[in-house]
Amino acid sequence: YSSAEITQELLARIKAQDSTYNSFITVSDEQAIAQANAADACRAAGNASPWTGVPMAHKDIFCTNGVLTTCGSKMLSNFIAPYDATIVDNFNQAGAVSLGKLNMDEFAMGSSNESSFYGPVKNPWDTERVPGGSSGGSAAAVAARLVPGATASDTGGSIRQPAAFCGLTGLKPTYGRVSRYGMIAYASSLDQAGTITRNAEDSAMMLNVMAGFDAKDSTSVQRDVPDYTASLNDSIEGMTIGLPKEYFSDALSADMQQQVRNAIAEYEKMGAKVKEISLPNTHLAIPAYYVIAPSECSANLSRMDGVRFGYRCEDPKDIEDLYKRSRGEGFGNEVKRRIMIGAYALSAGFYDAYYKKAQQVRRLIKNDFVSAFNDVDIIMSPVTPTPAFKFGENANDPVAMYLEDIFTIALNLAGLPGMSVPCGQVNGLPVGLQLIGNYFDEARLLNAGHQFQ
Numbered sequence: 297y298s299s300a301e302i303t304q305e306l307l308a309r310i311k312a313q314d315s316t317y318n319s320f321i322t323v324s325d326e327q328a329i330a331q332a333n334a335a336d337a338c339r340a341a342g343n344a345s346p347w348t349g350v351p352m353a354h355k356d357i358f359c360t361n362g363v364l365t366t367c368g369s370k371m372l373s374n375f376i377a378p379y380d381a382t383i384v385d386n387f388n389q390a391g392a393v394s395l396g397k398l399n400m401d402e403f404a405m406g407s408s409n410e411s412s413f414y415g416p417v418k419n420p421w422d423t424e425r426v427p428g429g430s431s432g433g434s435a436a437a438v439a440a441r442l443v444p445g446a447t448a449s450d451t452g453g454s455i456r457q458p459a460a461f462c463g464l465t466g467l468k469p470t471y472g473r474v475s476r477y478g479m480i481a482y483a484s485s486l487d488q489a490g491t492i493t494r495n496a497e498d499s500a501m502m503l504n505v506m507a508g509f510d511a512k513d514s515t516s517v518q519r520d521v522p523d524y525t526a527s528l529n530d531s532i533e534g535m536t537i538g539l540p541k542e543y544f545s546d547a548l549s550a551d552m553q554q555q556v557r558n559a560i561a562e563y564e565k566m567g568a569k570v571k572e573i574s575l576p577n578t579h580l581a582i583p584a585y586y587v588i589a590p591s592e593c594s595a596n597l598s599r600m601d602g603v604r605f606g607y608r609c610e611d612p613k614d615i616e617d618l619y620k621r622s623r624g625e626g627f628g629n630e631v632k633r634r635i636m637i638g639a640y641a642l643s644a645g646f647y648d649a650y651y652k653k654a655q656q657v658r659r660l661i662k663n664d665f666v667s668a669f670n671d672v673d674i675i676m677s678p679v680t681p682t683p684a685f686k687f688g689e690n691a692n693d694p695v696a697m698y699l700e701d702i703f704t705i706a707l708n709l710a711g712l713p714g715m716s717v718p719c720g721q722v723n724g725l726p727v728g729l730q731l732i733g734n735y736f737d738e739a740r741l742l743n744a745g746h747q748f749q
């Protein structure tokens with residue numbers, strides 16, 4: 297098949313099926329067909345690379361030149377980005393075909409995709425259930441076979457949790473591995489771009505395009521990028537797997553435990569060794585995150601003021617009224633809640649008690665991982681405490697929603713890479729196994745994921 301034929305087929309599937317899932321905010325028909333035709337011409341001329349003409353789609357957190365970029369918010373519902381995010385540019389340069397922009401929780405705040413201004417995304421496994429969040433559109437589109445792979449972002453679990461809920465593979469690279477330039481900032485010290493795909497091999501192909509130093513992102517790291525597909529078939533004989541006892545507590549149902557333990561037993565059959573470890577500050581991860589992430593978001597979102605770009609209220613009386621009503625009308629409830637928490641935590645008199653303390657706790661959490669990796673090569677755990685929950689189940693209880701991220705958040709605080717790999721089902725719903733690697737050890741995660749699949 298030509299890229300144009302495959303692209304047409306996928307666009308037709310999106311048209312026919314996405315009214316059920318709501319995974320796309322924008323479908324870029326014309327641009328996709330133009331890219332596919334250019335790719336076919338390139339192939340005919342003998343200039344094809346592995347990505348020439350391959351369809352994919354971007355989470356709507358990534359700026360796309362000339363294409364609506366909403367971040368799931370009314371605030372940016374009229375924002376046509378004037379430039380491409382570095383990773384968007386990377387895929388364009390590689391010859392990929394972008395089918396459009398994927399739905400997400402507003403400004404990536406959420407675990408269920410219920411906070412999107414564009415409405416909830418349905419889980420293709422059971423449309424009464426959430427697809428996870430915040431990259432729920434990326435996960436649902438891949439699970440529904442509307443697109444083979446999608447970009448996504450992960451601040452506290454937003455790649456791994458939706459991948460787990462939709463039976464997919466999600467990779468959150470090491471902080472600094474992938475450029476954040478043009479990825480709309482939520483919590484800058486935690487945000488990292490990554491992938492949601494059907495398997496580890498596709499993730500490796502995507503990471504090959506995305507990874508690398510970018511002078512436009514001061515936190516991106518200058519370090520060689522390996523070919524992530526080269527080590528997929530390495531043997532895992534002798535690999536030491538750490539199982540953190542804090543991640544296998546009674547909070548996890550027996551059914552969930554069983555699926556994860558079965559997966560680990562498979563690794564033992566392949567020659568891996570298992571060792572129990574302890575990450576003693578695990579219980580502090582959610583409290584520290586819910587001070588740090590809102591603090592950073594309150595600063596980052598101050599640029600949405602109704603003046604320079606984005607939503608502006610009707611007929612403002614004066615500048616004060618313009619700011620207040622534009623932000624009051626443009627942001628949804630979850631975003632407002634976080635801005636208020638963050639502004640409070642950062643305010644004079646409370647800064648030392650909350651923000652500074654949270655940063656100190658963050659260092660303890662990081663140190664737990666650093667010492668664990670002296671003894672093990674990889675850490676394994678569940679991704680979520682339960683399979684996909686129903687719409688509304690956690691929607692009115694923010695703390696219950698925050699607790700959903702109990703197994704994914706700590707490694708964002710530490711900056712480590714993490715991956716979610718499908719490992720069975722509970723009550724007919726998919727469950728994920730989390731692989732946590734040492735800094736810049738994405739190749740090992742992809743290798744371990746591929747060997748299991």
Ligand code: GLN
Nearest residue numbers: 404405406451452453454
């Ligand atoms: N659910 C978490 C939050 O709401 C994580 C979101 C994310 O990783 N972007 O902040």
